Amino acid sequence: MNIVILSRNTNLYSTERLIEEGEKRGHQIEVIDPLKCDLIIEKEKPTIFYKDRYLDYVDAIIPRIGASVTFFGCAVVRQFEMMNVFTSVTSDAIIRSRDKLRSFQRLSKAGIGMPKTVFTNYSRDIEKVLSHVGGTPVIIKLLEGTQGLGVVLAETKNAAESVLEAFNGLQARALVQEFIAEAKGADIRALVVDGHVVGAMKRQGKEGEFRSNLHRGGSAEIIKLNEAEIKVAMNAARALKLPVCGVDILQSARGPLLLEVNSTPGLEGIEKATGKNIAKSIITYIERNKH
Structure with missing residues (x-):
């Protein structure tokens, strides 16, 4: 198969691993920078x-579309879809997952437990907003934030x-969310491929840091998920249509609570923490589903 990885940097760990596993399984792998693609739109022959x-x-x-290039990156993915090329994640699913408000609305409708969250249109009545999530302390998140930035x-x-x-x-839209002290x-990062959890790690923020993102100095170790945690991960992936x-x-006193779903998760932290070959799982998922 000719498989293209849409990535702006060939040297990223995730990109390198996908190349390695794809070539090992006999595929032609090419890395293409989505921002250097020209989309030619014409009747019956998108190219x-x-x-x-x-x-x-x-x-x-x-x-492997970064948050900062979501708009054009997803246009490239959509163009490939118009050309009947199989994609591991659809353009619609990436856009849905990048919009925190939209994804939280879908996830709550799917019955998935989450920290109480409030979104208002630049409300001046901050006391009322805080009361909806049980008072301070609270987490305030930019709708567009990623990798722990804007939190x-x-x-x-x-x-x-x-x-x-x-x-x-700054006219930056934000969500207010209850703080889960316990x-x-x-937090737990579960990696889902094709409806199954293929690896999970527990990430711990460094001393005095409430965010557990690894590139913010957090640490990670392998964890065995319980049934409730596996169910949350699988249901969230299904609700946002993210294979x-x-x-x-x-992990809260009232059971597992969903924090976020990432449509282009990095592989380095989870492969190193778990010893699992996640890149191979992604390649074999494509093999199973490419008709």
Whole structure:
């Protein structure tokens, strides 16, 4: 098969591993920068031109689209879909998952437990907003934030007011979410491929840090999920129609709570923490489903 990885950097761990496992299984793997693609839209013959050639020989794609290039990156994925090329994650699913508000609405409708969350249209009545999530401390998240950026812990009403006023002043939309103290700065990342959890790790934020993201200095270790946690991960992937995704879960006194779903999860942390060959799982998923 001719498999294209849509990535802006060939040297990223995740991209390198997908190349390695794909070639091991006899596929032709090519890395293409989505931002350098020209989309040619014409009647009955959508095509993509890249550097000096038409990409009309591609069998399957693996999108590794960064949050900052979601709009054009997803347009490229959609163009491949129009050309009947199989994709490990659809453009619609990536867009859905990147919109935190939209994805939370879908996930709550699917009956998945989450920390209480409030979204308002630049509300001035901050006290009312805080009361909806049980008062301070609260987590305030930018709708567009990623990798722990744009996530603030406000421990007091005054702090929450300051942060929300700053975000409102910048016209940046934010969610207010209850703080789950018993999680103690840790969360679980479960990697789902084709409806199954293929690896899970527990990430612990560094001392004094409530965010557990690994590139913020957190640490990770392998964890065996209980049935409730597996169910949350699988249901979240199904609700957002993401065959390949990372599902972040908090362990709380009232059971597992969904934190976020990532449509292009990095492989380095989870492969190193679990010793599992996640890249191979993604390649074999494509083999099973590419008709």
